[in-house]
Amino acid sequence: MHPPAAPSRPRVGAHAPGPLGGVLRGARKVAEALATPLVPSDYLDLIDPLRSGADLRGRIVAVRPETADAVTVVIRPGRGWLGHVPGQYIRIGIDIDGVRYWRAYSLTHRADGTAAAGIPAGCIAITTKAIPDGKVSTHLVREARPGTLVMLDQATGDFTLPSPAPAKVLFLTAGSGITPVMGMLRNSLGELADVAQVHCAPTASDVMFAAELQGYAAGGRLSLTLNLDDEHGILDLARLDSVVPDWRERETWTCGPTGLLDAAEAHWAAAGAADRLHAERFRPTVIEPGEGGEITFLNSDLTVDADGGTPILDAGEEAGVLMPSGCRMGICFGCVVTMRQGAVRDLRTGDITVVEPGDELPVQTCINAVAGSCDIEL
C-alpha cells in the first residue's frame, strides 16, 4: 500500500556537488550493495524509524481526552516532517490487531512548532471522535497508547485560510468538523479581525475544545454560537440570519457531516454567495456493500457490470483488460492488484472487504467478486 506521493526529500548526497557529493554517492552505492536484496533503510529503520530520510512515521506521545468519546492524539513526527498549513489534514496509518488502516485527520497543533493548548513543541496533534463502527477512530479513542509507532503522510488539503486573511470570517462546523477550524484558530486567530463561529453538537458535553472556544469568546476574539441539537434541534440555516446577520458577506469555511455541507452549499448558492463558501468533506461517499455491481478499471478507463458470483479476474478478462493471473483458486497471489476503493466479497468464505476512499488495498482478483462497486488499478 503506497500512500499518495508525498513531497520526497532528496537523498543524502544525491545532488551535492564536487568531491563530497562523489564520496557520498559512492558510500550510498556501497551501502546498497551491502544490503541487497533489502535496502539500507530496512536496517536503519530497526535502529531509528523516525530518522531523517526514513519513510515518514511518528510516535504517539500522549492521548488526551477532549470529551467522553473524543481524544487529541499528540504525535512526535519523524525528522522528515515538512510542516503544514493550518486547516490541512494528514493520513495516519495505524496497526489495529495486526492490520494497518489509513485514515485522514485534521491537524490541530501550531504550524510554527511552538507549544500550545498542551501540545508540546515539535509535536503534531489530531483530534478524533469515536464514531460507531469506526474502526480507526474507536481504536484511537479507546485503545491507542503512548509509545505506539504510526505511519504518516505529509500534510495536504486546500481547506486553508488565504493570505492575507479576509477581514470577516464565518466558521460553520458540526461535531468533529471543528478540528480543521481549531487548527486555524490556534494558528491564525491573531490575524483575523472579525470571526464568527457557529458550531453544532448533540449536547454541551459533546462540544470539543469547549473551554478553549469559550475562552476565545470571553476574550472578545470571536463571537461563538453553539447549536446543541438536543436543545435547539438540528441547525436550521435560516437561523443564521439572526445569529450572524452578515453571513453573506463573510468568507465561510464549513466542515461537518454530509447533511450540513449539502444544506450549506444549497443555502449559500441560493443567496448567490457560493464562491464565499469553502467546504471540507472527509467522507464524500460511504461504501455500502452489495451483491455484484460495477467494476471500474482505472487505467483502462473501463467500467463493467459483474454479478456477485463472477471473480473480478474473469470479469476483467471478459472485458479485454490484461489481468495478471495465476492459480485461479486463491492460493498463489499472482493476480493481486490494487483496489483503490470499493467493496469485494471472497467467493470462498463470503467475507466482505471494504476499502474506503483514500485508503487502498491489494486484493486477489481470482477469488473476489465485486460487492457494490470497486475501483481496480489496471
Added chain:
Amino acid sequence: MTLAPERRTISPTAPHRVAPTHASTTPHGINPRLSVTSTTPRPPRPALRKSGRPDPAAHLTPEQIEGIGHELDALRKEVMDSRGARDAAYIRKVIKVQRYLEVGSRAVLLFSNVKVKGVRPAWWLGTAGLSVAKILENMEIGHNVMHGQWDWMRDPKIHSTAWEWDNASPSSQWKHSHNEIHHTFTNVLGRDNDLGYGILRVDEDQRWSLFFLFQPIWHVGNALLFEYSIAAYDLELGGYLAKKNRMSEQEKATFRSNAKEVGAKIRRQATKDYLVHPVLSVPTGSARTTLTANVVANLVRNLWTNTIIICGHFPPGIETFEKTSIEGETRGDWYVRQMLGSGNISGSKAMHVMSGNLSHQIEHHLFPDMPSNRYGEIAPRIRDLMERHDLPYVTGSLGKQAASVYWKVVQLALPNKVDGRRRRDVVRLAAKKAWGKKSLDRF
C-alpha cells in the same frame, strides 16, 4: 488441456489479448476448485493406478470428499478470522532477529582471520550466524511472505508483491513456478515439475531414462548448488534449451528478459557476498576468510533448504497423481490431493522455525496463505481428520525422511523391476540406443 469446463466463451468483440509473461494456469472459465460442491459428477477413482500401486483415496465417496472440503474450509476460516496482533508480532520479531543476526554475524566476520590459540573463533561464529540468518530469511520469512501469508497485515514492506529474498532466483519468477504451478498441481505427474525438478526420478510412475542412471550425482550437485538450480528451474532454462527451435519469437524474448533478470539478481547477490564484504574485511587481513565464510554460509543454506524440501514430497508413502485425475477437481478433491501429496517432518520448535514451518508441509499445502506460525497449532486436527478418513499422514524425523529420499534416489536411478526382464538389460539397451557403441556390451 483445459482444467475447468468452459462455461463461457470469450466475447467476439473483446480485443485481441497478448498472453501475459507468465500465462495463466486456466485461461478461462470459473475454476471448480473454488467450490467444494460440484454440479458435474466426477468418475470414481480407480482402485489401482497405472503402475499397479493402490490409490489410497479410492475408498472415499464424493460425499466424504465434500465433507472433507467443508471441514477444511471451516478450519481455514476459523484460523484466518483469528489472525491478529499476536501473529503480526511474531513475523516482525522473526524479521528483526534475522536482521540483527545477519548484521551481527557480518560484523564478526570483519575479523574472521584473527587467530586465538590456532583457531579463528570469529570465522566459526560469523559463519554459523550467517548460515542461520540466510536460512531464516529464505525459509520462515521469504518463502512465507512471498506466499502472501502476511499480506493481511497490509504492511507494504512485508507483502507478497514486494518481498525480494536472499537467493539467486528473482522472487517474481519463483512465485510463478512455486506458488502457481507447484502449489496448484502438487505431485501431478507431468504438471508439477517440482517432482524431481526435471533432473531426478523420485517416483516409480516417472518414466526412466538413461539420464537418471547418474541421478545420485545430480542430486548431490543440485543440493550443493540449490539456489542456482532453483533459479535455472524457475527460469525454465531446461525447457528453453530443449524447445528453443520450436519457440516463437515472443516466447524467446520473454525468456531473454527473464534470463536478464536472473543474471542481474545473481550479480547483485554475488557482489554482496563475494566482493563487498570480503573487501570490507581487508583492513584486518580477513578478506580471504570472509570470502570462505560467505561461500560456506551459502552452501550450508543450500544443503539445508534442499534437505527440508526433498522431505516435503519425495519420501515413501507420499502419493503422486496422473494428469487425467485432476480434471474437474473440486476444492475437496484438491484438499485430498494436497494431503496425500505432502509429508511432514517431526521435531522441536527450533526445527520448525528453521524449516520455515515446511516441516508442516501437509498443513502448508492445504492452506499456503495461512501464517506459518499457525501450522503447528492445526497439525493435530489435520492428522485427526486424515486418520478418521483412513488417509495416511506421512511424517518422520528429519534424518529418517531425508535418508529415505537419498535411498530412493539411488533405487530409482535404475528402471522399475518388470517381470521377465532384467533391469541390467533395460539399462544396456538404453545405453546402446544412446551411444550405439559395442563397447558397452561388457555391462
